[in-house]
Amino acid sequence: MEWKNEWKPLTLIVVVFLAAFYLPVGNFRFDNAIREALYLVRWYAREHVLLCLIPAFFIAGAISVFVSQASVMKYLGARANKILSYGVASVSGTILAVCSCTVLPLFAGIYKMGAGIGPATAFLYSGPAINVLAIILTARVLGMEMGIARAVGAVLFSIIIGLFMQFLFRKEEAEKANNRMVMPEADDSRPLWQNIIYFGLLVGILVFANWGKGENGFYEMIFSVKWIITGLLAVGLGVVMIIWFRIEWWKIALVGVPTAILAVIFRDEPMIPFGAAAIGLAIISSTSKGEARDWFESTWGYAKMILPLLLFGVLIAGALLGRPGNEGMIPSSWIVSLVGGNSLGANLFASVVGAFMYFATLTEVPILQGLIGSGMGKGPALALLLAGPALSLPSMLVIRSVIGTRKTLAYIFLVIVMATISGMIYGALF
Numbered sequence: 001m002e003w004k005n006e007w008k009p010l011t012l013i014v015v016v017f018l019a020a021f022y023l024p025v026g027n028f029r030f031d032n033a034i035r036e037a038l039y040l041v042r043w044y045a046r047e048h049v050l051l052c053l054i055p056a057f058f059i060a061g062a063i064s065v066f067v068s069q070a071s072v073m074k075y076l077g078a079r080a081n082k083i084l085s086y087g088v089a090s091v092s093g094t095i096l097a098v099c100s101c102t103v104l105p106l107f108a109g110i111y112k113m114g115a116g117i118g119p120a121t122a123f124l125y126s127g128p129a130i131n132v133l134a135i136i137l138t139a140r141v142l143g144m145e146m147g148i149a150r151a152v153g154a155v156l157f158s159i160i161i162g163l164f165m166q167f168l169f170r171k172e173e174a175e176k177a178n179n180r181m182v183m184p185e186a187d188d189s190r191p192l193w194q195n196i197i198y199f200g201l202l203v204g205i206l207v208f209a210n211w212g213k214g215e216n217g218f219y220e221m222i223f224s225v226k227w228i229i230t231g232l233l234a235v236g237l238g239v240v241m242i243i244w245f246r247i248e249w250w251k252i253a254l255v256g257v258p259t260a261i262l263a264v265i266f267r268d269e270p271m272i273p274f275g276a277a278a279i280g281l282a283i284i285s286s287t288s289k290g291e292a293r294d295w296f297e298s299t300w301g302y303a304k305m306i307l308p309l310l311l312f313g314v315l316i317a318g319a320l321l322g323r324p325g326n327e328g329m330i331p332s333s334w335i336v337s338l339v340g341g342n343s344l345g346a347n348l349f350a351s352v353v354g355a356f357m358y359f360a361t362l363t364e365v366p367i368l369q370g371l372i373g374s375g376m377g378k379g380p381a382l383a384l385l386l387a388g389p390a391l392s393l394p395s396m397l398v399i400r401s402v403i404g405t406r407k408t409l410a411y412i413f414l415v416i417v418m419a420t421i422s423g424m425i426y427g428a429l430f
Contacts, residue, residue, distance in 0.1 A: 040318030061299030103127030118166030255280030313394025342427030350380035354388030379427020
């Protein structure tokens with residue numbers, strides 16, 4: 001036996017043994033952290049997997065199958081028109097009211113189809129950061145100047161971070177673009193207007209299924225009928241699948257009719273009919289031939305790659321930082337004491353905490369309201385607002401699996417640095 005080859009497994013065994021031997025079971029903070037981790041995973045599974053991630057997986061799968069590589073390269077590739085590509089990517093969040101985890105399948109879809117690292121990361125940042133409802137809520141709760149600063153900062157952030165990423169990895173991007181140049185132009189399988197309708201239905205289902213109860217009459221009105229709108233969009237998707245995908249009408253009816261019945265029976269539990277519809281769509285697409293089958297296989301590929309990493313990341317984030325209003329291993333008093341004033345350290349710490357902590361859409365506003373009431377400075381508050389919704393520990397794990405370690409570290413570094421600088425400027429002005 002060559003002992004020099006056994007040091008690694010021996011070291012691993014010793015480390016695991018010592019960790020088990022000194023496991024602080026019975027310690028209140030440790031036990032509470034484990035409980036918080038499990039609570040957060042359960043909450044995430046109930047609130048985000050079905051309504052947010054499942055539609056996002058289907059959209060990402062559709063991008064891979066129904067959007068030609070040539071089209072992605074034309075509008076978002078390394079050699080695309082910079083004003084057009086960054087302009088589209090930087091305002092995408094006004095359409096997609098999603099969190100940092102839900103945007104990941106969409107980011108993976110466009111990046112794997114050939115989008116440049118710059119426009120792709122601009123889209124990755126802007127998706128959860130430029131959420132119209134979140135910005136309105138920020139202005140109402142934390143003040144108009146904070147809402148404006150968040151909106152302006154998020155748009156500028158996405159463009160600047162994208163440009164920096166494109167510059168840092170320009171050689172790799174140039175090589176990728178040159179390799180793509182030898183590929184033949186791909187023909188779209190159907191007219192552009194059909195793809196627009198198809199993707200509009202999918203995005204509409206994602207947006208309205210997750211529509212939150214707003215602070216004004218318009219959002220209240222949409223919230224009261226959001227499931228009716230979602231149902232109509234689902235009917236439209238069924239029609240599209242019959243006409244353009246050539247799927248037998250009886251298969252669509254076999255899913256649609258029971259879903260409609262469940263929607264009437266469980267009108268106060270909309271996730272039951274929504275889940276039935278998602279399962280039915282998966283069965284229909286997986287048992288069909290041609291494009292529909294390709295759509296399911298691509299969707300399933302993204303789900304396998306992303307979902308386990310997200311759930312593991314949520315578990316770790318919950319153990320360390322707990323849920324909103326509850327503590328994990330790290331006491332909240334430590335955080336509050338470190339983010340007072342407008343020093344470089346306070347802004348940097350707020351940016352780092354925001355980058356690693358998981359924020360569901362809109363939850364960052366009441367959390368910040370409580371922190372500001374406990375003494376958090378306005379500069380660190382903006383820094384956390386700009387870093388928090390766009391990044392989280394779960395999203396970091398997934399981003400690394402898509403673009404690699406070096407690019408992920410660069411993206412995280414840029415988000416933290418930009419958030420810190422913005423916080424210091426804002427804190428000095430206000």
